[in-house]
Amino acid sequence: MANNENQNSNGASSSTTNSNQVSNISTSVLSSLVFNTSIKLTSNNYLLWRSQVVATINANDLEDLIDSSKTPPSRMIINIDSDQTVITTPNPQFQIWRRNDQQLMSWLLSTLSEEVLSAIVGARSSLDVWQILGTQFRARSRSGVLHLRTQI
Numbered sequence: 001m002a003n004n005e006n007q008n009s010n011g012a013s014s015s016t017t018n019s020n021q022v023s024n025i026s027t028s029v030l031s032s033l034v035f036n037t038s039i040k041l042t043s044n045n046y047l048l049w050r051s052q053v054v055a056t057i058n059a060n061d062l063e064d065l066i067d068s069s070k071t072p073p074s075r076m077i078i079n080i081d082s083d084q085t086v087i088t089t090p091n092p093q094f095q096i097w098r099r100n101d102q103q104l105m106s107w108l109l110s111t112l113s114e115e116v117l118s119a120i121v122g123a124r125s126s127l128d129v130w131q132i133l134g135t136q137f138r139a140r141s142r143s144g145v146l147h148l149r150t151q152i
Contacts, residue, residue: 035060040113046137053111057104065101066130073097101126 035056041049057063064070073093080086105126109117112133119136123129 042113
């Protein structure tokens with residue numbers, strides 16, 4: 001999310017949120033959305049699991065949450081009033097983003113087998129989970145495909 005910084009005559013800057021650049025993450029509660037996957041991720045089925053999960057994430061317009069090129073909204077909005085007093089307020093867009101992110105993360109965790117869950121201990125966001133799993137399983141999946149091709 002982008003912030004516009006403005007300087008007043010005293011050189012102080014203020015930040016305001018540009019609502020046109022807010023991520024299009026839905027403000028609706030994720031629990032009302034449809035999340036269906038028929039399998040849990042194990043050490044052997046990453047590509048199959050990923051295809052189901054990506055389809056579900058896309059169907060619910062949540063792909064921005066796992067896109068590392070997308071920046072989450074700022075946690076706080078900082079403004080300077082006419083008396084040059086800095087006013088910091090919670091950003092409602094961040095609160096929506098955070099709730100959606102944590103609900104998506106919770107759903108992602110529910111699609112993992114116990115053996116895989118241990119690999120993502122300490123992840124703090126759905127993007128963290130997504131990147132850890134991608135790093136861990138992408139190389140294994142590629143080597144498995146190459147191995148199958150050499151056997152054919």
